[in-house]
Amino acid sequence: MIDTAIPEGGLAAQSILRPEPARVDGIRSTASAAILDLSMADGSPLRHCAGQFVQVSVFGYGEVPISVCSSPVRSEAFQICVRPVGRVSKAISELEAGDWVGIRGPYGQGFPVSRMHGKDLLLLAGGIGLAPLRSLMEQARHERDRFHRLILIYGARNPGLLLFRDDLEAWSRDAGVELMVTVDEADEHWRGRVGVITGPLREMDLDASSTVAAVVGPPVMYRFAAMEMFAKGMRAENIYFSLERHFKCGIGKCGHCQLNDLYVCRHGPVFVLTDLLQRTEAIEAWSPEKDRK
Amino acid sequence: MEAYVVDSAEWRRMLGRLVEEVEVVGPVERKDQPGFVRFHRLARPEEFVEDYTATTLPPKKAFFPPVEELFTVSPGDPPVIEPVGSEAPFVLAGVHPCDLAAIHALDRACASPPADTRWKLNRGRAAVIGMDCLPDEYCFCASIGTCEARKPCDLFLTPIQGGYLVEVHSDAGKKLLQGVRALEAKERDLEDAEEWRRKKRERMKAEFPATPEEFARLLDQGGLEDVWREVAERCYSCGSCNTVCPACFCFNVEDDFNDRLDGAVRRRTWDSCQLPEFALVAGEHNHRGERWERVRHRWHRKFLYLYKQFGIPFCTGCGRCSRACTADINIVDVSGRLVEFSRKERSHD
Numbered sequence: 241m242i243d244t245a246i247p248e249g250g251l252a253a254q255s256i257l258r259p260e261p262a263r264v265d266g267i268r269s270t271a272s273a274a275i276l277d278l279s280m281a282d283g284s285p286l287r288h289c290a291g292q293f294v295q296v297s298v299f300g301y302g303e304v305p306i307s308v309c310s311s312p313v314r315s316e317a318f319q320i321c322v323r324p325v326g327r328v329s330k331a332i333s334e335l336e337a338g339d340w341v342g343i344r345g346p347y348g349q350g351f352p353v354s355r356m357h358g359k360d361l362l363l364l365a366g367g368i369g370l371a372p373l374r375s376l377m378e379q380a381r382h383e384r385d386r387f388h389r390l391i392l393i394y395g396a397r398n399p400g401l402l403l404f405r406d407d408l409e410a411w412s413r414d415a416g417v418e419l420m421v422t423v424d425e426a427d428e429h430w431r432g433r434v435g436v437i438t439g440p441l442r443e444m445d446l447d448a449s450s451t452v453a454a455v456v457g458p459p460v461m462y463r464f465a466a467m468e469m470f471a472k473g474m475r476a477e478n479i480y481f482s483l484e485r486h487f488k489c490g491i492g493k494c495g496h497c498q499l500n501d502l503y504v505c506r507h508g509p510v511f512v513l514t515d516l517l518q519r520t521e522a523i524e525a526w527s528p529e530k531d532r533k
Numbered sequence: 534m535e536a537y538v539v540d541s542a543e544w545r546r547m548l549g550r551l552v553e554e555v556e557v558v559g560p561v562e563r564k565d566q567p568g569f570v571r572f573h574r575l576a577r578p579e580e581f582v583e584d585y586t587a588t589t590l591p592p593k594k595a596f597f598p599p600v601e602e603l604f605t606v607s608p609g610d611p612p613v614i615e616p617v618g619s620e621a622p623f624v625l626a627g628v629h630p631c632d633l634a635a636i637h638a639l640d641r642a643c644a645s646p647p648a649d650t651r652w653k654l655n656r657g658r659a660a661v662i663g664m665d666c667l668p669d670e671y672c673f674c675a676s677i678g679t680c681e682a683r684k685p686c687d688l689f690l691t692p693i694q695g696g697y698l699v700e701v702h703s704d705a706g707k708k709l710l711q712g713v714r715a716l717e718a719k720e721r722d723l724e725d726a727e728e729w730r731r732k733k734r735e736r737m738k739a740e741f742p743a744t745p746e747e748f749a750r751l752l753d754q755g756g757l758e759d760v761w762r763e764v765a766e767r768c769y770s771c772g773s774c775n776t777v778c779p780a781c782f783c784f785n786v787e788d789d790f791n792d793r794l795d796g797a798v799r800r801r802t803w804d805s806c807q808l809p810e811f812a813l814v815a816g817e818h819n820h821r822g823e824r825w826e827r828v829r830h831r832w833h834r835k836f837l838y839l840y841k842q843f844g845i846p847f848c849t850g851c852g853r854c855s856r857a858c859t860a861d862i863n864i865v866d867v868s869g870r871l872v873e874f875s876r877k878e879r880s881h882d
Contacts, residue, residue: 242555242622243705245657247650254616256650257603257786257801261611281611299606300790300797325815340612459818484814488786488804491647495783495806498830499820501838521812521820 257489259297259342264335265317272323272401273368274333275309279317280343286315290376291350291454291482291510295490296320297342301331305487305505308346309371309404311378321371321403347490348509351376351454351480359452359478360389364437364465366457370394370403372482373456377411384416388450391418395437395457399423399430420444437461438468448473454510456482462523466513476513483509483522535707537715538722540696547713548578548626556623558595560585572625581627583692586669587851591779592632593639595625596655599776599803603651603786607796617798618654624709626662631672631851633663633686634679635779641843642782660705663689665729668737671852673865675734676741679849693725742869745836745846751875752837758825760874764867765825767860772805774831774854774862780847783811806830832871 247253265277280286286294288308297303304326310319324333335341353376361380365373373392380390392411396402402421411417420440422433433440437457451474455465462481469479485497487505497504500519502511516522539547551557552575560582561573570585572592590599602617628636640656643649663686674680683689687706690697698718701707743751751757775781785804788797805811807827812820821827839847848864855863 242624242660243708244622244659245705246620247653247657250620251616251618251654254603254618254650254654256647257799258614258616261614263611297788297799299612299799300788302788303786303799323815329815340610342606342614458816485812485820486814488784492645493643493649493782493784494786494804495834496785496804496811498806498834498838500833501841521826 256491257344259295259303259344261340262343264337264339264341266337267333267335269333270403270405273321273403274324275319275321275404276332276335277317277319278341278343281340283316286318286343286346288312288315288318288346288375289350290353290379291372292346292348293372293487293490293509294320294343294345294347295487296322296328296332297344298328298331298335299340299342302328303342303344303488304328304332305347305485305490306332307372307375307482307509309374311382312350312375313379313382321368321374323368345490347487348505349507351482351510353379356452356454357386359387360447360450361387361391362389362446362451362453363392364441364453364455364457364461365392365394366437366461367396367401368403369456369458369461369482371456373454374404374407376454377407377417381414381416389418390416391420391444393420393422393437393440393444395422395424395461397423398425399427399432436464438464441465441468442471446472446474448475452478452480454480454482459484459523476517479513480510481513481516481523483511485509535701536718536723537699537701537710538693538696538718539690539699539713539715543714544690544697545578545581547709548575548581550712551624551626551709552576552578556621557626558592558623559626560588572627583627583664584667585627586666586672587629587853587856589777589853589857591635591777591851591853592625592628593636593779595623595659596636596652597639597782601651601801603799603801605791605796605798612796618651620654620658622658622660624660624662627664628661628686629664629666629851630682631674631679631849632779633661633684634674634682634849635851636661637682637684638780638843638845638847638849639782640685641845642839642847645842660688660709661686662709665689665691665726665733667733669852670738671855671863672737672850673739673741673852674850675737676739677745677846677848677850680734680737681730682849691726691729693722693729698722698726739852739865741850741865742872745840748846748868748872749837749840751872752833754875756878757829757871757874760867760871761825761829763870764862765823765828767862768807768824768828769859770807770809770824770827771859772807773857773859774864775805775807776803777853777857778848779851779853780835780849781805806834832868
């Protein structure tokens with residue numbers, strides 16, 4: 241008596257919000273974060289782009305969005321870097337090799353790498369923001385001749401919180417990479433630079449017309465980084481910010497990451513700064529052109 | 534469009550047959566709260582309430598429940614992930630035009646790629662029977678353009694002398710009428726139904742102050758912070774407005790362990806953009822930490838962002854948010870205040 245229109249496959253084909261199992265191949269913990277090596281149970285590569293994220297589940301605890309921090313060049317195995325601040329991220333950081341997680345994704349728009357070719361690439365990383373930029377850095381090093389200068393300025397609160405030390409070591413020895421590391425507060429062993437990342441940025445000799453920047457860090461960093469780059473003559477269309485939101489779905493449905501008319505999970509998380517300047521609520525309370533809206 | 538006349542007794546018989554055959558969800562009076570009507574499974578056709586104004590929770594819950602289990606995870610190597618849900622057909626009956634319009638809006642939102650397959654599955658299971666109504670002081674469907682909404686119903690009933698005028702809106706609707714004593718509608722029956730709609734419009738006192746297009750433009754122009762702050766002074770950020778809205782669809786995704794503690798269940802639950810933690814991220818940074826920003830967000834999402842995305846406002850004039858508001862914030866009054874404030878501001882320019 242009732243005509244139904246159940247989609248093909250019915251309940252069994254339900255894919256929305258459904259993760260696929262992935263194995264924890266290894267985990268390393270530092271003072272502030274855990275880095276996990278993962279591979280999908282069915283052996284399929286993740287096929288991510290630098291700057292994209294995955295939804296990571298620890299079953300029974302929940303699901304959180306985390307950016308992929310390994311090179312997009314090979315993605316049969318991939319890495320995520322997690323700071324244990326919430327219930328789920330703590331559960332992730334306590335996993336052991338052989339445990340299972342759930343993975344959805346990769347999602348979102350990563351860095352537009354092809355538009356960065358032929359330019360000086362400036363990476364600005366604050367804290368855990370180094371994770372997605374490590375993915376971009378590895379891709380840029382892999383195709384090094386497609387870029388002119390390759391610069392990374394990385395800031396952490398203190399030396400103990402520096403992430404990816406082996407990589408920092410390798411990049412510092414790589415003649416093709418200009419690396420500057422700074423900490424907000426030094427300890428007695430620290431011989432490097434002290435202060436926020438805008439310091440080295442200010443001193444740096446940049447060709448504003450040929451530089452393209454990728455910025456990932458805490459919300460407070462974006463505004464000052466942008467002002468410093470504007471002071472150097474860089475234009476908003478050459479500056480890319482990756483924004484953080486607590487995506488619940490990752491596919492533009494749940495509403496949590498709505499940024500005016502955009503969804504950070506679908507249209508971002510990487511945005512060209514020109515798109516953000518016209519909107520409110522993007523970075524802190526800073527939206528110079530529409531602040532009183 | 535085909536239209537028939539079905540008398541009241543025959544409508545009950547039809548409902549009775551459906552109830553025997555499948556799950557029928559319709560307006561039912563709460564036993565624990567006499568006078569309050571909710572969408573609920575009908576045990577008997579007599580339970581169907583014909584003359585309710587608005588339920589507290591909208592009928593969208595038949596397709597998108599407040600808490601919905603999506604899948605379970607059982608131990609294994611790798612763990613076994615199995616979807617949870619039903620493919621059983623059901624009938625959703627007694628849906629007013631504003632709520633039909635809201636289901637239609639959600640159809641659009643859920644279909645935009647990647648499609649919300651769970652919504653689509655639940656929608657595909659159901660036949661929808663709409664029914665016309667008379668307004669209370671909170672209803673404003675006439676001024677927001679949903680007063681005569683029919684999409685996506687299969688049948689639509691308008692009360693007339695002795696029974697209903699039944700409009701057939703789909704093949705599925707036609708099939709529902711098989712075996713039902715339905716007379717072809719005459720001119721007089723159609724006039725009777727038109728008279729009902731006239732009465733409905735006449736009784737509607739609340740009026741939305743602008744067309745959706747004008748209102749979207751006004752919000753986009755901005756400069757309304759004073760009004761947002763004024764409303765926020767009264768708002769408790771309780772989220773009632775979102776919870777009762779037929780067109781809100783924000784959700785949360787959460788897990789729980791199963792009873793044996795060896796596996797998990799994943800659910801999605803309704804969420805509210807008015808709750809302070811909605812836009813909170815790690816490091817205690819809140820992208821809408823101020824109450825007025827959340828108030829503004831609610832209006833912007835309904836009348837600007839989703840309007841831009843889908844060409845329709847995600848408010849259908851049901852008045853539920855105004856009825857439910859613990860602080861008596863009325864969506865029509867606030868929208869009127871925004872229009873008035875905006876005109877004043879522009880006249881100063």
